[in-house]
Amino acid sequence: MIKWRKWIRILHRDIGYIAAGLTVIYAISGIAVNHVADWNPNYSIEKSVIKIEPIPDSILTSRELVFSILKKIGEKGKLKSSFSPDPNTLNIFVEGNTIEVDLKSGEVHQEKVTSRTLIRETNFLHLNAPKEIWTFVADIFAVALGFLAISGLFMIKGKKGITGRGAWLTALGILIPIVFLLIYYYKIF
Amino acid sequence: MQRLFLVLIGLSFFASITFCSDGNKYGKKLTVKEKTKISAILEKPKDFIGKKVLVEGTVVDVCKKRGCWIELASDKPYQKIKVKVNDGEIVFPLEEKGKTALVEGEVYEIKLSKEKALEKAKHEAEEHGTKFDPSKIEATTYYQIKGLGAVIK
Structure with missing residues (x-):
């Protein structure tokens, strides 16, 4: 056998x-x-707000403007790119940090991201x-x-196996999701 | 057994180098050869509904919790378009923000009643941590791309 x-x-x-x-x-x-x-x-996101002098009508090129803002806020991370969603806002993407500048008010929102x-x-x-x-x-x-x-x-035979205690515990494990679904979908109980 | 273990580690290392060499790839392989300007889609969106397009732009935002959408900057100032992917099919990491993406997908239209537009604006305000002003919300129609595949460098 x-x-x-x-x-x-x-x-x-x-x-x-x-x-x-x-x-x-x-x-x-x-x-x-x-x-x-x-x-x-996935990420730990740290938000902060600081204020710099307003930059309403800059004569700088957008690249010069980006670098001047990064210098003002002391950000030394690697610059990836920048984007203006509207004439008064400038988003700067630095490695691990997204900087949103309100050019009129000088308010700078930073979002520093670290991976968990x-x-x-x-x-x-x-x-x-x-x-x-x-x-x-x-x-x-x-x-x-x-x-x-x-x-x-x-794996186990006898009283503690599937023919004894094991049967009851297995049935309990199967009943938990069934009872939940009955309550959830059909409002039974 | 030890040798097998070392071979597996070596293969994983090789696979990771291959993955990084020509940009990060997501979803299906890109098949459309000709790029469409995002500004062209935004100018006449109805002409593109249901069509498969290949667009390129800087990733200016990424879904923080599920990585289920990205926003691409247009070739014209102050414009962007959202690329939505099926949850779990593609997951964009936050690190892709600021990089250049080449995305293939289908343009589609979303029409929102005032109630639905309010719900969406409230959800977005919560997600971005910004103020929610219901007085400015109206029924709206906007256009997105259903992302099928992407390469981000």
């Missing part, structure tokens, strides 16, 4: 080891993106931003998780 339970344990153990890293990545990102309405899971290291990378993978080969990896991971869930049910 094939000792199928032994093989299930071996496969569950080894696939479990391989899946551990990705499971942690998906768990961290799962919490991070669950709360996207309350915080930005590690969490951002976990979101990148969890939300399958890279696509292509990562779709394949994520599909294999999903199949592996399915196998771990099913094989986990049959």
Whole structure:
């Protein structure tokens, strides 16, 4: 007789080891993106406002104007480009900083962006931003998780296995989403 | 096992260099060869509705939370156009702001009633942290590009 339970344990153990890293990545990102309405899971954005002298009708070229503003506010980051959404506003894009200048009032709004290291990378993978080969990896991971869930049910025999306590706990796990959906869609209970 | 581990790390490094060499690519491969000026679309938007276009411009804003849209500066002053992508299909990082994007997509029209325009303006004010003035909001029609693919340098 094939000792199928032994093989299930071996496969569950080894696939479990391989899946551990990705499971942690998906768990961290799962919490991070669950709360996207309350915080930005990828970036920390620091906003500030300062005032410089108004620049209503500048004789400088737009490039000279950009550099003179950067000097005034002490920004030394690498300049990427600039844009005027209207005649009185100038947006300057510097590495890690977006500067919006109200030329009439001299009000300067800055938005400094820093990446949330590690969490951002976990979101990148969890939300399958890279696509292509990562779709394949994520599909294999999903199949592996399915196998771990099913094989986990049959690893232990006896009272604490799927014929005893395990059956009740498994039923509870299945009931949680069903009850939620009944409440959510049909207002039952 | 250790060798396999090292080979995988080496391949990932190579892949990352390849990805960065000719700009960051998003979504589908660009197929339209001829560029359309953004100003041309904004001047006669109805002529472009439903058409696939290739546009180029500086990325002047990026969706902060989901990376699901970018705004491109036009070739004419004070103009810009929004490129919206399907959530999750393409995610634009904030670091792309200020860089030059080449975007392929379809032009479409959005008509908003006054109520919907109010909702949108309120949402945008919250997103940008600016003041929301409902007195200036009217029913509106505007035009966007549904982004299918992009290369940003």
